[in-house]
Amino acid sequence: MRLKASFIAVMFGVLSTTAATIALSAPQVLKIVTHSPLSGAQSTTGETIKFGTQLAVDDFGKILEPYNAKLVLQAEDDQSNPTVGVANANRLIGDASVIGIIGHFNSGVAMATTEVYAKANLVMISPANTNPKITERASTSKIANRVCGRDDVQGPAAQSFMSSHLKAKKIYVINDKTAYGSGLAQEFEKASRKAGVQVLLSTGVDEKETDFSSILNRAVIEKPDVIFFGGIYSQGGLLLKQMRQKHIESVLLGGDGLDSAELQTIAGAANIRNVYFTSVAMPLNQLPKAKSFIETYKTKFKKSPDGFAVASYDAAHALILATAESLKAKKGQAVDRADIAANVRKVNFEGLTGTIAFDNKGDIKAARYVVIEAGATPAQNKTAAVITK
């Protein structure tokens, strides 16, 4: 018994001396937080946001070392659910070591959480949120940024491609009733009507709906040239599968929500015919500078990156540069989040996806939109057109 007690005493002594030495030399730990769906139907993309950011932390974390700061990644799961996102956000703003957020994947979640981040001047740079309102609201105007384009441009971009390349005359517009899906579909529909395209049917479907037959039976008779889907790949793939099963050969056109390798898995390779989607994330083969990024990603995570991974890498890079500026000016004082947020608007560098610089709203200055034709496998996706804002 006595032996044990003395052992503990010795251990305690060792521990306390180590702790003391660490406290003297240890740099302050700063956290970049990724906030994206890591579970549930959209976790595939949510994970690429996390991994892309991880690589940026590995590559650029040393930028902060001169200011005695050590950068780490903390990955949070918003489950594509605004309620979960807000709960996480309230916890995150209380952690003084968090310098900024890379996320979200869903605009509906970002809209809710940014209201919380704004209370603590915590900056968010989104790799994927395309809903126009993200950067248009006064309450969050100082902290909400994105490195991707906007739906009010993405929708019209899809329409101009549809009219010029597909020559569509009569179309269906379907949305999944989420902030992202209905926003995109509205902008697309508005542009289509303006261009004189006949919208035969415009309807929403519940985002959990798996049965599209009430819409598709009608399409069998009316034979629309194009069915536009504003929504996410898990549902879009199913819609496509059911279209082809009912022998409907209309073109399926969608937004960046369809941009996932899962699209092919769900729809089945044989059903991928005449499927196009616009995306704010450039296909990786369009990005000559991303080559070594792709290789590192593959060796490190044993998975293939997508456009959102690269966008997250650039977003995190911007955040790190802004933080370095802030730490430099403040000479090692505590982190000033409002200052970091202000510095994000001042960055200007060549990222993997192009020039990263933000306007005074937080939108990226030179956004590019790409139209992709889906192939039987994700590797066979082809770029059909590139449209620059």
Next chain:
Amino acid sequence: METSIGWQLLPMTLADGLSLGVMYAIIALGYTLVYGVLGLINFAHSEVFMVGGIVGVELLIYVLTPTSLHPLIQLALALLGAGFAAAAVAWGVERYAYYPLRSRPGSGSLAPLITGIGVSLVLMDTVRLFESFFGHFERPFPSIAWFEETYAVSEHLILSYKSLVIWGLGGGFLALVHGLVNRTRWGLALRAVAQDTHAAMLLGIESRKMVVLAFVLGGFLAGMGGVLYALQFGKINAFSGFVPGIKAFTAAVLGGIGSIPGAVLGGILLGLIEMLAGTYLPLLTDGAIGSEYKDIVTFLLLILVLLCRPTGLLGKPKAEKV
């Protein structure tokens, strides 16, 4: 133009509504069987359905489609595998979640209800976790060309082999359950327990065995229903049980919970109404009201039916025990 489209759409709408309805009916039977013997709404039932569907689809993907068996034999084997897996889960739920609770005095009716919801969440996330070990979430039903072949009854009624299989199997299952409950000694015992547990025990019926039978039978059906669901809609995932489960529960209530023909009638009616509403709402309102509002129509009708017949279409009011 609009009216003619409406008429042209009717046959396919009814056909798809029937497929959906058969699916609801198969799940609804599980709710009704358990409610019949225990007076308990088994909220874990929708996840038993999901487990069956996942097991069936995995069997097809990894074991059956690589063989050169006829698609129908592949489906039959997947259905059996799914049925047994789901029945095992249903048995486990009864044995380890409900039975210990029921055997303790004073647990009331609220505790089993919450237990059911808890079990349901546990099953959902366990399956999700299991699938995530393999990097999977969505499990697509393998593309088997045979199911997508079609038979044109008329210009506007083109039936896929898939729908015919679903109707045939669905009808078969329902007839089998009906026969089992009404024509066999086990069925007689089951009905006796449903009518009066204590009186049945006095007559030498082991009521506990009958409770297990209701769970296992309902689970077996739901498991096969899960495979048919994946066949009809093209994919299944760990969260796929929730919505069909709620709808099937609604169907059971609509038909009169506790009544087997009621569950079948309720399921088919609900499927038809849902499909009709989804198709005709946007047509009749010229696009002002989209298909997404179909549930409003469905549930308004449900409320109306329950106002007129509080025990459901075929439910009998509980005799007052004096």
